[in-house]
Amino acid sequence: MHFALRPQLHGHETFAAFAEAQTLGARDLIFTQRILHKTFMQDSAAQVLFYDDFCDGEPTDVAVDEMLTAIRKMDFDRLVAIGGGSILDSAKVLALDSEVDVAGLFEAGVQPSRKAGLILVPTTCGTGCEVTCVSVFDFPSIGSKIGKAFDAGFADHAVLVDEFLSKIPYPVFATSSADALVHAMEIYLAPKATPYTDMFCMAAIKSILEGYMRIVEHGRESIQQDARAYLIASNMAGIALANVLAGGVHAIAMHFGSVHHVPHGEATRLFLPPVFKIYYRKAPEGKITEIAQLITEILKVPQDGTNPFDALDSLLAKVVPTKRLDEYGMTEGDRRPYAAKVIETQQRLLVNNYVPLSDKDIAAVYTDLM
Template sequence: MEFAIRPRIHDYDTFAAFEQAHAVGSRDLILTQRFLHETFFSQTQAQTLFYDDYCDGEPTDKAVDAMLTEVRSRDFDRLIAIGGGSILDCAKVLALDSDDTVASLFAPDVQPGRKVELFLSPTTCGTGCEVTCVSVFDFPEVGSKIGKGFNAGFADHAVLIDEFLSNIPYPVFARSSADALVHALEIYLAPGASVYTDMFCLAATRSILQGYVRIAGLGPGVIQEDAKAYLAASNMAGIALANVLAGGVHAIAMHFGSEHHVPHGEATRLFLPPVFKTYYSKAPTGKIADIAQLIEEILGPCGSGQTPFEALDVLLSKVVPTRRLSEYGMNMGDADRYADKVIETQQRLLVNNYTPLSKADIVQIYSQLM
């Protein structure tokens, strides 16, 4: 068993406090979005690179190649990424000491070093990728999203800034926090989990579910009150993810999200309930029983004939609403082909399933959501 927390973790109320503490200036390059720059740090002396100039959604390999070309023409000492998971994933690759394309970097056994100091600051509360080394990009020519961990992808500093959640659009909050919940739940059940990842996963799950109960009862206005809790929960789930990969929920969501251009957090939220219901029906007395107990502790006892994961589904529908798969453009006849693609492209995740998912199981999971 091995467990590590690589980046130093910092917590600031505002960007100004972070900027002062780390003497941010002209030798720094900030990768971000224009609206974040205009809202929170338009007066910074740092150089800027705007993600929006290259992507209008989640990053493709070709879009990141274009960013690499620009970054390699700049002169700077530190790369500071401020944004959601897509921006942070890009920064991990932009900071590598390599002249390769993304496709070449994602080849097996390619592990370049790092050329600049790296700061990652999330503006959502979901991916936890400020403390992981994995980058996930869409490869349209392959027809799926693919992730890869780089040894040099770990940031030197993970920076949590409460201010960044002050005007987060509700759909972004909902999708990203749901992804953090999926990380915590999947990794708790993963074969490679340890007492250390268990500790972070259970704490993150408890915090997010308690926050969701507050949203369901009081409305989205409580999100800012709970900002520190959500940022910490996402970070804790990310720490677990840095040590143990996620499993079947992410595997199925990766392909569906690529096929239908669905944001990652929305896709993982979609498949969380049916995958966990499948796990619970196949192996109800293992570690999943701990999660079932925790859900009942927070949500209250289940109704007659209801499992804890059905109760969780009800709560998620109130806080993170989604659509049927057919409304995203999937046809019933696609399920068999999609299942094959998941099995073909997502083995690095499928091996971490709580119980094995057969092709028939994956087809059935799709069918439940049609």
Template sequence: MQALRVVPKVFYFDTFKEFNEEFKIGKRDVLVTNEWMYNPYVAPLGLDTNVIYQEKYGMGEPSDEMIDAMANEMQKYDYDRIIAFGGGTIVDICKVLSLDVPKKSVDLFTGKVTPKKIKQLIVVPTTCGTGSEVTNVAIAELKSLQTKKGIAVEETYADMAALVPESLQGLPDKVFATSSIDALIHAIESYLSPKASDFTEMYSLKAIEMIMEGYKKVLAAGNTADARKPYLKDFLLASNYAGIAFGNAGCAAVHALSYSIGGAFHVPHGEANYQFFTEVFKMYMRKAPDGKIAKANQIFADILGCDVKNVYDELEKFLNQLIAKKPLREYGMSELQIGEFTKMTVENQQRLLGNNYVFLTDEEIREIFANLY
């Protein structure tokens, strides 16, 4: 069994200016970013390069419509490298844009078209969540199919990733919360995955420790942007560690179930994951309490200073200080959709469900949806 693989070369710089001094962004590049990131970090450098602002093609999570429109725009430029300077939406879109994109990008996600990489991809993440800079996973809402689906092939790895903590300074509170909770879930799901190894477990456990301890410090200091600033490097490194872990061991049922409300109601990825996190883990505990999950429970209990038997209730209370957990009906879900989402999850998310800590039957997945409704 392969124990660990990290495909992109990983770089670290304190500032975007230092990143540019090494990578020398120029006319043969297309920089894909957001205008609110370009203005403070790129504009002062006076670079002569091609720039695409992702928000001009749609807001929120990636979609095949965004990808199609941006691929059409990219045809105007003669370039060798794509530099993805942004959050998970930009990173996932650029993974696809580095391929030979067909007229309809949905064909890449459904397997109708074989992926072929034609451009070099450099990723500079601006959130502390997806870890997407070191994985080959690209997720998009496929609007024509009314679902979310991922592509994960050799061709969707970035060539290089650069970690720049400075770029996290302007994160809104909710984006910080949803992205870092996403990283926490990456870490714990990959830790429990049957594909985990001693190497991936090391990254998973370190990410959990850094994120949870970081939360305690940030919350104690008032949970503001200024309170986060001293710990941005830790959160960025932790999300990268979690990305390395889940890029090798995979994520599981939390992610699989969350795509239902993410696709149907446009719930941000990290927020959607959090809604399912503890309920999935309670089901795991019910089925195999004495297995590997016992160690994970003890880790959370030690950090939170609580009894193991109450660990998920206490974890919810703790994380609710960052972002609230709420009934799925408040997002617009109907009772009828409990069955619909169960069926859709089982049919479309086997790539993720195969990484579950223990096998979940269709009825158990339905029970999780029903409990959260």
């Protein structure tokens, strides 16, 4: 068994409090989006590099190569990344001490050291990547997203700032928090899960589902009251993810999101219910019963044989609505080729499944959502 918590964790109510505590100044480089800088950071003396000067969506290897070219010309002591998962994942690579491109960095065995201090500050409540060392980029040349863990990718400090959720658009909140839920649920069932990851995962699942029930009962205004709870739940799921990788939901979402340019959290939310229904059908007496029981209690699922993952599906439809796969551009004829591509490119994740998923199982997941 192995478990580690690498970055120091900090929490602040505002960016100003965080900046004062970390004494941000001219030797620091803030890597963020323009709108975030304009809204929260205009008074900072730190240097700035804007993610949106290079990319207007999730990062590709080509876009990150351009970021690397720009940042290698700059002089700074600490890289302070403030944003969603795309920004934080990119920052882990930008802080590495290397002159090669992304393709070179993603080659097997390549593990550069870090050239600067690294502080990661999430502005969403989903990926939890402020406490992981993995960077996930889209590689259009191979038609899929690929992730790699860098030993030096762990931040020195991971910082949760309540204020950053105050202006989060609802769709971003919904899909990012759903991604945190997926992390926690998948890792809880992973073969390499430990009592420590179990503890973080179950706490995260409980917090997110309770928050979702409050949204359904009291409306979206409850999100701000629960902002810190969502940030902590996302962070807890991220701590688990730093120790045990996610599984089949993420594997299927990686390929689909790459082909159809679907944001990561939206893609993982799509595939969570059908994958877990397969798990529950194949091994209903295993560890999944503990998640099923928690869902039953929080969602008040009737004790009449109702599948708790059907109830979860219904809750997600209210809080994180999505589209059918054909509305994203997928066709019936894509099911088998997509399944084969997942098997080919995502073994890093598929080995963490609760039970094995065959290409027929994956094709059935697509069928369920068509």
